[in-house]
Amino acid sequence: MVVITELRADTIAGTLDAIAERAPDTSVTFATESQVMTITDLVDASHAVGAGLRAAGVEHGDVVGLLCPNTSEFFHVLFGGTRLGCAIAPLPVPVSMRNIDGYVARLQRIVSTASMKHLVMSEQFAGFADVLRPRLPGVQLLDAAALRRAGGRTYESVSASDLAIVQFTSGSTSAPKGVQLSHANVLSGVESITRGIEVNPQDSGGFWLPLFHDMGLFASLTALLNGRPSTIWSPVDFIKNPGRWLRRFSETGATISAGPNFGYDYLVAAVAADEAYGIDLSRWRIAFNGAESIADDSIATFLDRFAPSGFRPTSMFPVYGMAEATLAVTFPPLLRAPVFDYVDRAALSDGLVVPARAGAAGTKAVANVGRAVPGMSVRVSDTVDGSELQADRVGQIEIRGDAVTAGYLNHANTETFAADGWLRTGDLGYLRGTDLHVTGRLKEMITVRGANFYPEDVESAVRPVSGVFKRRCVAFAHLDPAGREQIALVVETDLDEPTERASLARTLRDTIKSDLDLDDVAIHLVEPRTIPRTSSGKLQRLATRTLVCD
Numbered sequence: 001m002v003v004i005t006e007l008r009a010d011t012i013a014g015t016l017d018a019i020a021e022r023a024p025d026t027s028v029t030f031a032t033e034s035q036v037m038t039i040t041d042l043v044d045a046s047h048a049v050g051a052g053l054r055a056a057g058v059e060h061g062d063v064v065g066l067l068c069p070n071t072s073e074f075f076h077v078l079f080g081g082t083r084l085g086c087a088i089a090p091l092p093v094p095v096s097m098r099n100i101d102g103y104v105a106r107l108q109r110i111v112s113t114a115s116m117k118h119l120v121m122s123e124q125f126a127g128f129a130d131v132l133r134p135r136l137p138g139v140q141l142l143d144a145a146a147l148r149r150a151g152g153r154t155y156e157s158v159s160a161s162d163l164a165i166v167q168f169t170s171g172s173t174s175a176p177k178g179v180q181l182s183h184a185n186v187l188s189g190v191e192s193i194t195r196g197i198e199v200n201p202q203d204s205g206g207f208w209l210p211l212f213h214d215m216g217l218f219a220s221l222t223a224l225l226n227g228r229p230s231t232i233w234s235p236v237d238f239i240k241n242p243g244r245w246l247r248r249f250s251e252t253g254a255t256i257s258a259g260p261n262f263g264y265d266y267l268v269a270a271v272a273a274d275e276a277y278g279i280d281l282s283r284w285r286i287a288f289n290g291a292e293s294i295a296d297d298s299i300a301t302f303l304d305r306f307a308p309s310g311f312r313p314t315s316m317f318p319v320y321g322m323a324e325a326t327l328a329v330t331f332p333p334l335l336r337a338p339v340f341d342y343v344d345r346a347a348l349s350d351g352l353v354v355p356a357r358a359g360a361a362g363t364k365a366v367a368n369v370g371r372a373v374p375g376m377s378v379r380v381s382d383t384v385d386g387s388e389l390q391a392d393r394v395g396q397i398e399i400r401g402d403a404v405t406a407g408y409l410n411h412a413n414t415e416t417f418a419a420d421g422w423l424r425t426g427d428l429g430y431l432r433g434t435d436l437h438v439t440g441r442l443k444e445m446i447t448v449r450g451a452n453f454y455p456e457d458v459e460s461a462v463r464p465v466s467g468v469f470k471r472r473c474v475a476f477a478h479l480d481p482a483g484r485e486q487i488a489l490v491v492e493t494d495l496d497e498p499t500e501r502a503s504l505a506r507t508l509r510d511t512i513k514s515d516l517d518l519d520d521v522a523i524h525l526v527e528p529r530t531i532p533r534t535s536s537g538k539l540q541r542l543a544t545r546t547l548v549c550d
Contacts, residue, residue: 010160011183013083015225017043023227028220030071031248032234037072039227042079045072049080049144051152056142058118060085060156063166063178063409065111065119065139066212067091070232073122073144074211075224078165080147081120082183083154087163089114089178090212094128104135110168111136113178113410120144160184166409167214167323178409179323186221189326189403192373193222196331197256197286197317205230206254208238208245208263214323215291219258230254238263243270250279250309258288260538261295264302265471273305282310290319292538293438293456296340296365297464313337320369320438324423326403330378330436332370339368341437345516348439349452353392353430361515364457371434376401379422380431383442386418389430396442397429398422444541446477446487453518455541458487461515467504469494469528476541478522488522490544492531501525524548 009015016039019026024040037045058064064086068074074090081088091110094103110116120142121129129141160183167179181189193199205223207230209216216235223230231252238245246267249257264287271279289299303313314335321327332339344354345364356363372378379388380395389395400422407416417423428445429438440454458475462468469492478488491508495501505523513519532543 009187011082011158011162012164012186012225013046013079013158015187016046016079019225019227026224026227027229028072028075028224029229029231029252030233031231032237033071035072037075039224041072042075042224045076045148046079046083047153048149048151049076049147050084050154050156052147052150053081053084053086053118053120053142054154054156055150055152056118056140056147058084058086060158061163062086062118063089063114063116063163065089065091065114065116067093067119067125067128068122068144068211069093069124070211070216070234071122071124073148076148077120077144080154082164083156083158085156085158085162087166087180089116089166089168090217091119091168092212093125093210100131104132107132108135110178111139114166115410118142120147158183160187165217167217169323177411179405180407180409181323181326181405185326185403185405186218187225188375188401189218189328190222190225192326192328192375192401192403193218194226196328196373198334199223199226199228203228203255203285204253205256206233206249206252207231207257208233208235209258210235213291214327215258215260215288215321218327219256219288223256238266241270242266243275246271246281247279250281253283255283255285256288257284257286258290260291261289261293261298262471262538264289265298268298268301268305269470271305273308276306277308279306279309281306282312284311284315286317287311287315288317288319290321290369293440294318294338294367294369295460296338296367299338318367318369320397320427320429320436322425322427324405324425325376325399325401326405328373328403329376329399330370331373332368332435339435340365341368341432342366345457348394349445349454351394353394353432353437362517366437366439368432368435368437370436372399372401372436375403378431378436380429381418381422381424383428391431391433394428394430394439397425397427397436397438399425444476446475453487453516455487457516458489458512458518458521461511462489462491462508465504465507465511467493467495467500467507472528472531472539474531474539474541474544476545478545486520486522487518488524488545488548490524490526490531490548492528493525494528495525 020039020043164183165181320330342358344356347354377400446453455475463471472492475489532540
């Protein structure tokens with residue numbers, strides 16, 4: 001077995017070169033583009049791109065933007081740049097041209113934050129250069145294919161401490177920030193994933209998340225840097241036809257994939273119960289479920305739907321991670337079916353974990369996302385005085401380890417780290433034994449008339465209501481006309497008749513009142529696909545508040 005811990009290389013490109021010597025024909029298939037890239041191809045292409053970047057004026061330590069979909073060029077530039085000693089910043093690709101001004105404005109903020117002088121674009125975006133060039137003055141736009149065609153070899157002195165990747169956060173809860181990841185951070189993160197799921201010679205990957213997203217990027221890198229084959233699809237392939245994607249995933253025989261909770265909801269909605277018998281998922285060993293709240297009903301429905309396909313409950317893998325940790329923070333033990341705590345919702349909002357009966361009124365299911373991965377430490381601290389909390393007390397999750405970022409790009413980081421060096425994640429949760437349970441985001445807790453509520457609780461209560469389009473809704477704090485904080489709920493619906501919409505609004509209020517004993521809610525019904533989403537498909541609460549209420 002080729003395992004990254006055996007390679008002992010200090011840099012990403014050095015690790016790739018060592019893998020190429022052992023498994024030169026290992027391939028990555030880009031299914032959407034009908035491309036196949038071997039590791040030997042990648043080594044050659046990365047040398048050429050590195051030389052091309054150097055000829056274009058890129059210097060050691062520069063941050064270079066990369067605008068590229070899920071194609072081989074993404075890896076050509078990533079490894080070429082890190083071989084040269086610059087840092088690559090994967091940028092979100094435009095989903096459509098409908099809000100191109102908003103997209104470009106976000107790119108402008110990223111470019112400014114990173115003091116970016118060069119941006120590499122794939123062939124697919126060649127026509128987009130004319131749109132970007134006048135809006136990004138001072139930034140040289142480079143063509144990825146042209147860089148590779150220029151040829152040459154790259155021999156630069158690069159160290160483990162050099163910056164390798166700047167991962168801009170998705171912005172689901174705030175403005176994007178550039179997470180600085182060194183070569184040592186990235187290789188440590190890949191090693192943690194490798195050991196956490198015990199990558200073996202029979203494993204192969206099948207991924208649809210965008211490569212510029214941390215889960216998509218580091219899941220793919222883990223397969224690549226372990227010399228394991230993988231198939232990568234465009235996220236558009238998945239979103240447009242999840243059922244077709246699942247069948248193609250099955251045909252590849254892949255054993256590992258990754259996605260947020262909504263992705264598993266999409267698969268259930270796309271594949272009817274009688275169709276599941278025709279899909280073989282028996283080889284699917286690890287189904288990472290992370291990047292957003294993990295719902296017990298979603299998992300239960302998925303397991304029931306795909307049991308006839310041979311999908312095992314122990315393959316569902318609820319995890320916790322973030323870009324600041326080079327992805328992996330906690331994993332459950334292998335061969336353990338998903339575990340949930342059922343606790344009193346009101347007590348949890350007040351920071352206490354009180355066991356409750358599953359299905360009883362006022363009960364919340366909280367996913368057990370396992371213990372710290374190898375090389376990582378996790379603790380929970382009081383949100384007021386920073387003291388470490390004992391088990392079954394809710395506080396801010398803090399992490400420490402070799403894969404953890406040194407901080408954000410061009411940011412003071414004064415609030416990012418505790419005095420003793422632990423990274424404050426901004427997430428709330430609690431420990432039970434050594435197992436972590438994530439309960440929400442610190443900044444998103446809503447207080448109404450002295451009672452605390454998690455937005456996820458409001459959303460979970462109404463997602464199953466008939467008339468809610470594809471379970472899409474978001475809740476957030478909002479001031480009513482009198483200046484009092486209340487909860488606003490934005491729900492997508494395809495109902496057109498005024499009477500039907502009024503009936504849906506009443507049902508939503510009744511459901512929230514019944515489930516949460518909360519009657520001060522402002523309901524906003526919007527058209528399907530109105531709620532903004534991040535590049536990975538997560539619904540954005542704060543952006544929705546700006547769009548609908550501000």
